[in-house]
Amino acid sequence: MSVFADPDAAALVFPGGTVRIDGAMCGSRPLSVGGQATITASSAPVDVAFTVDGEWVTGTVAAVDLGEGCGLLLVDGVPEGTELPAGAWALTGGRALRLTRRTPAPPVDPGRLDGLGRALPDVKHRDGGAGDRTPRALVTEHGILTPRPGPRRRKGMRVLEAPSVRGWSPIGTPGGDNGLSVDYYNPPLRIAGALTALPASPPYKTVVGGVLLVDTGAFNGSAMGAYVVPDGSGADPSLFAYGSLGSQVGFGPPLFQVRGISAGFGWNSRVRVPAADALGSFPFLVALDNPGEIGADDEEVDPLKVLGELIGGSLPWVRPQEGDLWFAAGLAFDCFETFSGRAMALVQTGSDLTISLLGAAGMQLPTKSDKKIARVEIGIEATLRPTAGELSIGAAFTEKTFLIDPNCKLRGGVGMKFWFGDHVNAGDFAFLLGAIPAGRELPARYPRQQPAGLTWGVGSTVNITGNAYAAFTPKSLMAGGSLDVVFQSGMLRAWLTARVDALLEWNPFYFDVGMGIRVGVSATIKVWFVKIRISIEVGVSVRVWGPAVGGEATVHLWFISFTIGFGAGRRNQAPALDWGGFQGMLPPPENMVRTTPVAGYTGEGTPATRGDVKPWLVSNGGFTFTADTQAPVSKVYLNQDGDTVEVATDTAVDILPMHVRGKGSELRIRLTYNGQAATMTPWGRAVLRGNVPNGLWGQRPDAPNDGIIADRILGIRLTSPPVDHGTSTGFLDEKAISFDPITPDGNQPLSGETATGPVPTRPGGVIAAIRDGIDTATTRGNRTALAQALTGLGADLGALDTDLSTYARAAGTAFTAEPMLVAG
Numbered sequence: 001m002s003v004f005a006d007p008d009a010a011a012l013v014f015p016g017g018t019v020r021i022d023g024a025m026c027g028s029r030p031l032s033v034g035g036q037a038t039i040t041a042s043s044a045p046v047d048v049a050f051t052v053d054g055e056w057v058t059g060t061v062a063a064v065d066l067g068e069g070c071g072l073l074l075v076d077g078v079p080e081g082t083e084l085p086a087g088a089w090a091l092t093g094g095r096a097l098r099l100t101r102r103t104p105a106p107p108v109d110p111g112r113l114d115g116l117g118r119a120l121p122d123v124k125h126r127d128g129g130a131g132d133r134t135p136r137a138l139v140t141e142h143g144i145l146t147p148r149p150g151p152r153r154r155k156g157m158r159v160l161e162a163p164s165v166r167g168w169s170p171i172g173t174p175g176g177d178n179g180l181s182v183d184y185y186n187p188p189l190r191i192a193g194a195l196t197a198l199p200a201s202p203p204y205k206t207v208v209g210g211v212l213l214v215d216t217g218a219f220n221g222s223a224m225g226a227y228v229v230p231d232g233s234g235a236d237p238s239l240f241a242y243g244s245l246g247s248q249v250g251f252g253p254p255l256f257q258v259r260g261i262s263a264g265f266g267w268n269s270r271v272r273v274p275a276a277d278a279l280g281s282f283p284f285l286v287a288l289d290n291p292g293e294i295g296a297d298d299e300e301v302d303p304l305k306v307l308g309e310l311i312g313g314s315l316p317w318v319r320p321q322e323g324d325l326w327f328a329a330g331l332a333f334d335c336f337e338t339f340s341g342r343a344m345a346l347v348q349t350g351s352d353l354t355i356s357l358l359g360a361a362g363m364q365l366p367t368k369s370d371k372k373i374a375r376v377e378i379g380i381e382a383t384l385r386p387t388a389g390e391l392s393i394g395a396a397f398t399e400k401t402f403l404i405d406p407n408c409k410l411r412g413g414v415g416m417k418f419w420f421g422d423h424v425n426a427g428d429f430a431f432l433l434g435a436i437p438a439g440r441e442l443p444a445r446y447p448r449q450q451p452a453g454l455t456w457g458v459g460s461t462v463n464i465t466g467n468a469y470a471a472f473t474p475k476s477l478m479a480g481g482s483l484d485v486v487f488q489s490g491m492l493r494a495w496l497t498a499r500v501d502a503l504l505e506w507n508p509f510y511f512d513v514g515m516g517i518r519v520g521v522s523a524t525i526k527v528w529f530v531k532i533r534i535s536i537e538v539g540v541s542v543r544v545w546g547p548a549v550g551g552e553a554t555v556h557l558w559f560i561s562f563t564i565g566f567g568a569g570r571r572n573q574a575p576a577l578d579w580g581g582f583q584g585m586l587p588p589p590e591n592m593v594r595t596t597p598v599a600g601y602t603g604e605g606t607p608a609t610r611g612d613v614k615p616w617l618v619s620n621g622g623f624t625f626t627a628d629t630q631a632p633v634s635k636v637y638l639n640q641d642g643d644t645v646e647v648a649t650d651t652a653v654d655i656l657p658m659h660v661r662g663k664g665s666e667l668r669i670r671l672t673y674n675g676q677a678a679t680m681t682p683w684g685r686a687v688l689r690g691n692v693p694n695g696l697w698g699q700r701p702d703a704p705n706d707g708i709i710a711d712r713i714l715g716i717r718l719t720s721p722p723v724d725h726g727t728s729t730g731f732l733d734e735k736a737i738s739f740d741p742i743t744p745d746g747n748q749p750l751s752g753e754t755a756t757g758p759v760p761t762r763p764g765g766v767i768a769a770i771r772d773g774i775d776t777a778t779t780r781g782n783r784t785a786l787a788q789a790l791t792g793l794g795a796d797l798g799a800l801d802t803d804l805s806t807y808a809r810a811a812g813t814a815f816t817a818e819p820m821l822v823a824g
Helices: 007-013 276-279 283-289 301-311 579-583 766-774 777-792 805-814
Strands: 032-033 044-052 057-069 070-076 086-090 096-099 107-113 119-121 134-138 144-145 150-152 158-161 169-171 178-184 189-198 204-215 219-228 237-250 257-271 319-335 339-349 354-365 374-385 390-397 403-413 412-421 427-435 452-458 463-471 475-488 492-506 507-529 530-546 550-557 560-567 592-599 601-603 617-618 622-628 635-638 645-649 653-654 660-663 666-669 669-673 674-679 683-691 708-719
Touching: 086 134, 086 144, 096 144, 189 301, 189 777, 204 301, 219 301, 237 283, 237 319, 257 283, 276 354, 276 374, 276 390, 276 412, 283 301, 283 319, 283 354, 301 319, 339 507, 412 666, 452 475, 463 766, 622 653, 622 666, 635 708, 645 683, 766 805
Parallel strands: 096 134, 635 666
Antiparallel strands: 032 044, 044 057, 057 070, 070 086, 086 096, 107 119, 134 144, 144 169, 150 158, 178 189, 189 204, 204 219, 219 237, 237 257, 257 319, 319 339, 339 354, 354 374, 374 390, 390 412, 403 452, 412 427, 427 463, 452 463, 463 475, 475 492, 492 507, 507 530, 530 550, 550 560, 592 622, 601 617, 622 708, 635 645, 653 660, 669 674, 683 708
């Protein structure tokens, strides 16, 4: 039996729809029903009182006590002792407020457009009756919000009764019992903050985030951050913190006044770098001017929305990233009181070193008048990835830009990208303005821009829309634009459309230029109960291409269209280049094939003949070098002539610009040592692999993998064999072992000072005594005793050689003269 006849009202309080009582008995008595209120997250039973009219339950009341004088009331019918109409009510501060949801967006009328060309809501016809202005309580995903009581005057002063943020005050805690909030408003001081737990995805189990916003009128500040707790799978915690401080009046000379500063850092965290056209909504930049605008709806300030903008949703601005570290610092400034800007430096390390400079700046004219004739705000983004070898720069108008009339909106921007270093596309670049139209496709690695142009609603009858695009790459230049003018007044509509686009390629040379214009008018006539639309349009378009030169012209009348072609047909694919044309797309020859010393290189020697290649001087302790190319290699060979050996093999090479497939590409390395050919067969080797661009070495232009062909042989690393020192010192001449005699014999010290102590003598026969005394039983016994003593002390001497005859024989050649003896 359904207790509440209004399921929508019941669903506001009880998730899941209508509350039901199974097995209810006739009679008027209180019952208890288990339920869960949206705000309280309480599992306590909810009391439901009702009366009975025959077999039907009527006059039902469900009461939920939220504490602190707040409650919820769900009423069905007219129960006894209750004066509230049927519905769901919030009880707070002695007031009963009917619960309501956010009003859905009203339907739109495609025939009514604003200055940006967007459809406007349907026209509402007033019936003359007074609107329902009864205060209501708003049910949101964060709880039930009640309207702040209006101000009242006390002896000429305006007194605000409820300390709250503009617009709404929450009942209870944000998001259930998962956090706490602060909400205070006492002009000019405003404080809003929240600390709450949010859901997280593996390998994290909890996200604890907090936001604090303070505004004193003259100054504003913000602090925001989050701590992400791992789930125990080995991941490290993640955290970030960011704060800002700003003022209404800048500090410094009029030339450059500082209005705000900010700083932040993140550990095991990464920041999503916005595109230039999205910088106006980047939270870290917005915080420099007015932190309350982050995620704000009209003038309402909601700390939870600020937090949600930062770390919530499928594409958060800040997300956990293990191993990453970032630092940020920002500045808000004014120049000559006419030019305002915000700038930030962001450095991120870890998985990828990224250095970003972000900023948004603009001005408005006139500066003092309330009526503006122009406002320009431009976002600029520059990001350098030195390790990856990539630099990108973007600039775009923000949504606040207009000229002449606030309805004349400028949009779009430019983007540039450069590749350098070891990047597979090193040497490539792209400059783009606006969005490239269909049919003018560019590689996916090139920057993508929003459409560039203007939209102007002149009064209520004329709409002007203009678009433009341009792209400059190493291969081509393309540009174009369009203009649409529409007049709409009642049942009469007129339009003009003009378009032009051009493509110019220079390797090989090719052009494709087209333009067209159309003019039309339509009227809707009502005859009795039938509407008749009459439309007339005329237009012409021309397109020319070449070489070989050809083209077509199209004539359009409202009742017929026809196309006339002339000259050669339009190409359906890029023509094949010859070898000379393809060489122009490759790096210079000196950079195409490289040999690079890695270890053991000591310098360059003198070439055998003038102009010859200087030989490398390398260490005799070992040497390593690499030989690589900018093109994929199908085979690698070492040595030359009859000693050539193949050491690596890969698939055949394709050349897309030449329409060539299955060609061989060989890398041959030979070594000369002191002018003579030397073999590298025993050398250690490791094949070098990498990525190459599909645009040069692919089979078709639309290949996957972002225009990259992976894991192709590009070179080889070679290491000389281990050094063999041999067992002999080699030939030593007399000079190598000569010495200078001391006169007189045995005089010490050599400085000429008077000698002290015993005087050494050279009696002769000492070498023979040493030779005869080494390999004897006494010496061997003493040697064994010494070894045993050292072993007892923990020394590991290993196995001893008991045959000392070799040492005895060596004594005869180890001395260049008889040793001197000191008496005593």
